[in-house]
Amino acid sequence: MIFAKRQAAALERSGCSLTxxxxxxxxxxxxxxxxxxxxxxxxxxxxxxxxxxMFGTMTAFVCALxxxxxxxxxxxxxxxxxGATSPWIRSFLGRLLSQLAALRAKVIIxxxxxxxxxxxxxxSIARVIPTxxxxxxxxxxxxxxxRSRVGWNDAPVILFNAGFDxxxxxxxxxxxxxxxxxxxxxxxxxxxxxxxxxPHEMPTWMNAADVLLITSDSEGSPTVxxxxxxxxxxxVSVDVGDVRQxxxxxxxxxxxxxxxxxxxxxxxxxxxxxxxxxxxxxxxxRSQDVLAxxxxxxxxxxxxxx
Numbered sequence: 402m403i404f405a406k407r408q409a410a411a412l413e414r415s416g417c418s419l420t421x422x423x424x425x426x427x428x429x430x431x432x433x434x435x436x437x438x439x440x441x442x443x444x445x446x447x448x449x450x451x452x453x454x455m456f457g458t459m460t461a462f463v464c465a466l467x468x469x470x471x472x473x474x475x476x477x478x479x480x481x482x483x484g485a486t487s488p489w490i491r492s493f494l495g496r497l498l499s500q501l502a503a504l505r506a507k508v509i510i511x512x513x514x515x516x517x518x519x520x521x522x523x524x525s526i527a528r529v530i531p532t533x534x535x536x537x538x539x540x541x542x543x544x545x546x547x548r549s550r551v552g553w554n555d556a557p558v559i560l561f562n563a564g565f566d567x568x569x570x571x572x573x574x575x576x577x578x579x580x581x582x583x584x585x586x587x588x589x590x591x592x593x594x595x596x597x598x599x600p601h602e603m604p605t606w607m608n609a610a611d612v613l614l615i616t617s618d619s620e621g622s623p624t625v626x627x628x629x630x631x632x633x634x635x636x637v638s639v640d641v642g643d644v645r646q647x648x649x650x651x652x653x654x655x656x657x658x659x660x661x662x663x664x665x666x667x668x669x670x671x672x673x674x675x676x677x678x679x680x681x682x683x684x685x686x687r688s689q690d691v692l693a694x695x696x697x698x699x700x701x702x703x704x705x706x707x
Contacts, residue, residue, distance in 0.1 A: 408532070410689075411533060411692070415690065415694055416697070417697060420443065440464070450703075451508075452464050454474045461498070461503075464502070465502045465505040471704075472502075473510065473703075476520075481519040481520070500521045503523045504522065509526055511530075512621045512643070513646075515621075530692055539604045539632050540604070540681065541681060542604070542608045551602075556590050558611050559610070560592050561591060561616075563575075565595070570617050575664075578616070586672065589668075612636065612671045619642070623644065635671045639656070652678060652679055
């Protein structure tokens with residue numbers, strides 16, 4: 402949830418006084434009850450103007466039950482999208498809790514239009530605000546310097562973010578596309594991040610790579626896209642979440658069919674004529690500080706209405 406932590410920091414820079422509450426468990430019944438009691442005590446002590454759940458599922462549901470104060474919920478994708486790799490009952494219950502929490506919310510934020518369309522109700526109050534990018538951390542740097550820092554040679558590199566769920570991110574599809582591309586460009590490398598790259602090092606990895614590959618089955622508004630664009634890293638992606646909208650006007654980048662051969666051709670087009678993208682100028686209006694101001698306006702709107 403590093404993106405939520407950075408969003409909270411941006412809200413503080415915008416003048417919001419925050420108390421951060423981490424829900425220690427979303428699955429163990431006894432621990433969830435303990436966290437519910439702890440959250441109620443925290444709310445009584447702090448007396449906030451608003452409680453903001455930075456995810457749906459159990460997180461938003463517990464917040465909805467724990468307070469009568471105005472509730473804001475931000476939906477990021479996994480809380481409303483069907484879980485392709487999760488047991489169907491767990492996926493359904495998570496989405497059900499997300500939808501029930503929306504009934505209590507005064508502010509609903511969806512990070513993509515697709516997610517807004519998945520709401521069963523309250524769509525009229527939902528605002529689409531994508532996850533902002535921290536442009537003080539993610540920005541273009543010299544590629545050779547970046548490669549020296551991560552220890553890569555000069556071979557072209559495809560970067561793939563598998564995170565902690567390689568099946569949903571479709572690492573298998575990425576590897577199939579890579580193998581086809583490597584037949585024509587044997588020196589090509591696929592570098593996979595499996596959630597083991599410290600967040601502060603990811604900007605260097607993105608500046609060292611030649612292209613970011615995205616093959617996920619489902620997404621909301623993937624933060625990695627905004628971060629890669631801020632680093633001027635070209636992107637080849639399937640049409641998932643709001644990636645098509647985010648990449649509008651970005652060059653070189655491509656949206657292609659969910660097919661290994663199509664992905665391989667697009668990857669080769671990018672790495673054979675290596676150049677950085679115009680992403681930084683596109684994501685500048687989507688910086689975390691700019692979007693934090695939009696969220697602050699939603700807060701103020703609720704407070705002014707009492």
